[in-house]
Amino acid sequence: MNDFIWPIRVYYEDTDAGGIVHHANYVKFLERTRLEWLRQHGIELTQLKQQYHLIFVIRQLTINYLKPAFLDDIVHITVNLSKLGKASMTITQQVSRNKEILCTATVKIALVNSIDKRPQAIPPELLKILTQ
Amino acid sequence: MNDFIWPIRVYYEDTDAGGIVHHANYVKFLERTRLEWLRQHGIELTQLKQQYHLIFVIRQLTINYLKPAFLDDIVHITVNLSKLGKASMTITQQVSRNKEILCTATVKIALVNSIDKRPQAIPPELLKILTQ
Amino acid sequence: MNDFIWPIRVYYEDTDAGGIVHHANYVKFLERTRLEWLRQHGIELTQLKQQYHLIFVIRQLTINYLKPAFLDDIVHITVNLSKLGKASMTITQQVSRNKEILCTATVKIALVNSIDKRPQAIPPELLKILTQ
Amino acid sequence: MNDFIWPIRVYYEDTDAGGIVHHANYVKFLERTRLEWLRQHGIELTQLKQQYHLIFVIRQLTINYLKPAFLDDIVHITVNLSKLGKASMTITQQVSRNKEILCTATVKIALVNSIDKRPQAIPPELLKILTQ
Numbered sequence: 192m193n194d195f196i197w198p199i200r201v202y203y204e205d206t207d208a209g210g211i212v213h214h215a216n217y218v219k220f221l222e223r224t225r226l227e228w229l230r231q232h233g234i235e236l237t238q239l240k241q242q243y244h245l246i247f248v249i250r251q252l253t254i255n256y257l258k259p260a261f262l263d264d265i266v267h268i269t270v271n272l273s274k275l276g277k278a279s280m281t282i283t284q285q286v287s288r289n290k291e292i293l294c295t296a297t298v299k300i301a302l303v304n305s306i307d308k309r310p311q312a313i314p315p316e317l318l319k320i321l322t323q
Numbered sequence: 324m325n326d327f328i329w330p331i332r333v334y335y336e337d338t339d340a341g342g343i344v345h346h347a348n349y350v351k352f353l354e355r356t357r358l359e360w361l362r363q364h365g366i367e368l369t370q371l372k373q374q375y376h377l378i379f380v381i382r383q384l385t386i387n388y389l390k391p392a393f394l395d396d397i398v399h400i401t402v403n404l405s406k407l408g409k410a411s412m413t414i415t416q417q418v419s420r421n422k423e424i425l426c427t428a429t430v431k432i433a434l435v436n437s438i439d440k441r442p443q444a445i446p447p448e449l450l451k452i453l454t455q
Numbered sequence: 456m457n458d459f460i461w462p463i464r465v466y467y468e469d470t471d472a473g474g475i476v477h478h479a480n481y482v483k484f485l486e487r488t489r490l491e492w493l494r495q496h497g498i499e500l501t502q503l504k505q506q507y508h509l510i511f512v513i514r515q516l517t518i519n520y521l522k523p524a525f526l527d528d529i530v531h532i533t534v535n536l537s538k539l540g541k542a543s544m545t546i547t548q549q550v551s552r553n554k555e556i557l558c559t560a561t562v563k564i565a566l567v568n569s570i571d572k573r574p575q576a577i578p579p580e581l582l583k584i585l586t587q
Numbered sequence: 588m589n590d591f592i593w594p595i596r597v598y599y600e601d602t603d604a605g606g607i608v609h610h611a612n613y614v615k616f617l618e619r620t621r622l623e624w625l626r627q628h629g630i631e632l633t634q635l636k637q638q639y640h641l642i643f644v645i646r647q648l649t650i651n652y653l654k655p656a657f658l659d660d661i662v663h664i665t666v667n668l669s670k671l672g673k674a675s676m677t678i679t680q681q682v683s684r685n686k687e688i689l690c691t692a693t694v695k696i697a698l699v700n701s702i703d704k705r706p707q708a709i710p711p712e713l714l715k716i717l718t719q
Binding site for chain 4: 335336338339340341342343345347393394
Binding site for chain 2: 473478479480482483486510512513514515516517518519520
């Protein structure tokens with residue numbers, strides 16, 4: 192699946208007293224973009240949980256902070272599914288402003304059953320969507 | 324100036340363990356919408372500060388919580404300039420989902436000089452924009 | 456029940472590009488203090504929900520912002536139960552730094568059954584604790 | 588410098604609709620603990636900036652999420668200075684509940700001049716404190 196790009200505006204709530212976007216808020220930007228990427232493919236987490244008892248659990252997050260973003264900036268965030276396991280996926284993401292990369296991130300996600308919390312294989316329909 | 328409407332998607336970060344949008348996060352939704360309302364009129368807070376040393380300071384906020392919003396909801400938020408003083412304004416806002424009102428809010432804002440922190444009259448250009 | 460006071464340290468996450476605590480974050484400070492006030496009386500919300508299916512729902516919040524708080528400040532927040540109805544309560548709170556009041560707030564809370572979402576009377580044990 | 592431990596209570600604001608602490612909020616918990624660790628040694632970031640024009644910039648953050656934390660939990664967070672360079676440091680941290688490790692993290696921080704944004708060596712007084 193090709194790169195997905197999502198624009199996010201920087202508001203006051205995202206910044207800190209250093210005058211830049213607080214480093215924890217990129218974690219939110221990254222998740223918003225992953226949710227919109229799924230939604231673009233017709234997938235919503237609430238529906239995955241209801242239909243398959245499937246939840247996505249963040250296992251590892253690595254963020255490299257290269258340059259800061261500021262109030263009123265529009266940043267663009269990508270999603271790239273770089274690895275798809277039986278009950279896991281690795282997603283790489285980038286935050287940029289114009290052509291400038293501000294942040295890169297790698298997110299390892301486990302697919303887990305919401306009831307017994309054990310690993311759960313990706314349903315074939317979802318697999319098809321994610322690998323198309 | 325007529326009502327302005329801004330859509331906001333509810334993400335995981337906005338919800339709490341009660342399964343609904345956390346009440347503090349509506350405060351963020353309301354501010355995002357006010358900033359977009361200003362932006363739509365060509366006004367950005369960073370530019371107001373640089374050009375006029377003018378900052379907007381929240382003086383009072385009243386929120387009525389009527390019904391909850393949930394993960395994956397799209398809510399629509401309005402901005403209505405209900406009162407415009409010399410160095411202050413009162414804005415009323417509504418958060419709704421479809422036709423259902425979830426929240427109403429009144430926000431009193433002071434216009435303050437960023438250097439001496441004293442009340443500052445709205446610049447004529449800005450006044451014109453806000454009352455057109 | 457007399458005033459309860461809770462200290463909160465201001466961290467980077469609480470501030471914004473204006474160099475002050477973001478106005479939405481006082482809403483969090485106020486709630487943290489209410490939860491600690493209840494906890495001091497042996498009440499935890501998770502236990503109220505399990506034992507009585509009782510949840511506290513914020514109905515109205517009014518905050519007056521008087522002066523800003525800054526990074527590294529310690530602010531002190533009070534809780535005063537100003538009105539106790541059958542299935543509701545009104546709490547007044549103050550945020551101060553040293554002797555200086557930064558914020559005052561009034562919070563109207565409904566007591567609701569977590570299953571049918573209808574108003575639920577305060578259990579006698581809880582009433583006793585809250586009015587002692 | 589030996590391990591520092593800081594307790595943090597989980598509030599509603601920290602949780603999400605999954606009923607657990609939202610993964611972005613651990614980033615805040617980690618930073619709060621680093622700031623308290625510095626403060627315990629008499630160092631405050633506001634003072635470092637005023638006195639030395641020195642700011643701490645997060646360059647890389649890796650978090651491993653092992654188990655979730657829940658509303659009303661008390662978690663304990665450690666800080667261990669695992670590497671100290673000329674103008675950088677690497678800190679390892681752990682979040683635990685009782686004896687159970689919930690999260691581990693590695694944070695790479697650059698020391699930067701607040702004016703020209705170039706790398707700045709740790710002042711000798713600070714170095715002494717950090718390595719004592």
